[in-house]
Amino acid sequence: MGSRRKKGGNKQAATPELNVMPFVDIFSMLNTFLLVSASFIGLGILEVQIPFLSNAPQTEEEQKPERTLNIRVDTEKDKIILTTLYTEPPEDKQVKEYKTDIADIERFHQEMISIKTKDPKSDKVTVFVDDDVKYDKMVLVLDAIKTLKENDPAIPKAVDPGEPAEVQSGRILYDKVVIGSVIL
Amino acid sequence: MASAGGDSGETLSLNIMPMLDIFSILLTFLLMSYSTDPVNHDINENLELPDSVTLVSMDEVPSIIVSREEVYVNDNKIIDLVNGKVKEEDLQQGAVFPVYEELKKLSEQNKAVAREVISSPDEKKVDPGSITIEMDRKHNFELLRRLMISGQQAEFIKFKLLVAKENID
Numbered sequence: 001m002g003s004r005r006k007k008g009g010n011k012q013a014a015t016p017e018l019n020v021m022p023f024v025d026i027f028s029m030l031n032t033f034l035l036v037s038a039s040f041i042g043l044g045i046l047e048v049q050i051p052f053l054s055n056a057p058q059t060e061e062e063q064k065p066e067r068t069l070n071i072r073v074d075t076e077k078d079k080i081i082l083t084t085l086y087t088e089p090p091e092d093k094q095v096k097e098y099k100t101d102i103a104d105i106e107r108f109h110q111e112m113i114s115i116k117t118k119d120p121k122s123d124k125v126t127v128f129v130d131d132d133v134k135y136d137k138m139v140l141v142l143d144a145i146k147t148l149k150e151n152d153p154a155i156p157k158a159v160d161p162g163e164p165a166e167v168q169s170g171r172i173l174y175d176k177v178v179i180g181s182v183i184l
Numbered sequence: 185m186a187s188a189g190g191d192s193g194e195t196l197s198l199n200i201m202p203m204l205d206i207f208s209i210l211l212t213f214l215l216m217s218y219s220t221d222p223v224n225h226d227i228n229e230n231l232e233l234p235d236s237v238t239l240v241s242m243d244e245v246p247s248i249i250v251s252r253e254e255v256y257v258n259d260n261k262i263i264d265l266v267n268g269k270v271k272e273e274d275l276q277q278g279a280v281f282p283v284y285e286e287l288k289k290l291s292e293q294n295k296a297v298a299r300e301v302i303s304s305p306d307e308k309k310v311d312p313g314s315i316t317i318e319m320d321r322k323h324n325f326e327l328l329r330r331l332m333i334s335g336q337q338a339e340f341i342k343f344k345l346l347v348a349k350e351n352i353d
Binding site for chain 2: 030031034035037043046047049052129130132134135136139140146147171172
């Protein structure tokens with residue numbers, strides 16, 4: 001199959017022809033296998049924490065007053081309020097408000113990058129979400145807080161071998177997000 | 185070229201080159217998008233995941249699945265939802281009580297395994313791990329909050345929200 005004799009002028013010459021049927025067989029098998037096992041949706045995760053009470057004694061390091069930046073994000077049905085405040089004077093409290101449309105969420109994301117660039121030590125964001133906010137809207141806000149997009153500049157940081165590869169790659173903005181609304 | 189002979193003596197030939205072209209393109213596409221992730225999970229057909237730009241891939245099968253009308257823990261249906269809300273009789277101290285009961289069992293199992301692995305005498309240092317939640321994008325945060333409170337009461341404090349990656353690696 002796949003080859004035949006052709007007449008070449010008066011002589012009957014055998015013209016070699018490529019037998020493609022084995023290719024077709026392999027392609028069919030591979031295609032069937034790949035189509036069955038293919039997953040067309042990539043599944044990812046967004047890791048968040050909830051507040052918890054601990055009765056473990058504080059270490060000396062923890063007791064030492066240190067000027068750190070508190071970042072709080074209040075997510076309401078139609079607006080996002082970003083509050084930054086230092087724990088020690090000068091507190092330099094700043095409150096900014098954004099709508100929940102794509103353009104404003106991008107502005108909010110750029111502001112988060114700016115905060116991280118100014119204060120690379122800040123690593124935690126506390127998010128408060130209203131009960132009537134849709135889950136997909138909340139995920140958009142979490143994305144804006146946690147992940148750097150392709151066009152965003154990488155944020156230089158010291159590499160900690162214990163951290164996940166995504167964090168080490170510098171494509172994570174704020175890894176630790178606490179959902180403050182989850183309180184008994 | 186494949187050919188077949190008929191009764192009349194004519195030879196009919198089938199041109200399989202276009203089929204080969206399609207196969208090649210399909211094969212290239214499938215090989216490019218072939219996922220080698222160790223965890224394979226089929227999304228519940230009654231829910232739609234939110235899109236995300238996250239870079240972190242799923243690393244464990246979801247423990248809690250929240251479809252449009254039901255809540256499952258470890259593939260067991262636990263409660264029905266009414267208009268995306270938990271029925272009053274299932275609520276207790278802000279948590280979803282049947283979900284809490286299931287998560288408590290899971291927490292105890294995880295802690296027992298962790299104790300065997302790390303053989304720590306300190307009970308408080310044993311971490312029950314984290315919970316992966318697969319939830320429909322149209323639910324309100326209220327439902328997620330109640331599920332997280334249920335997890336909190338069962339000693340889980342880390343949650344992984346399952347999302348559909350916008351960029352497939």
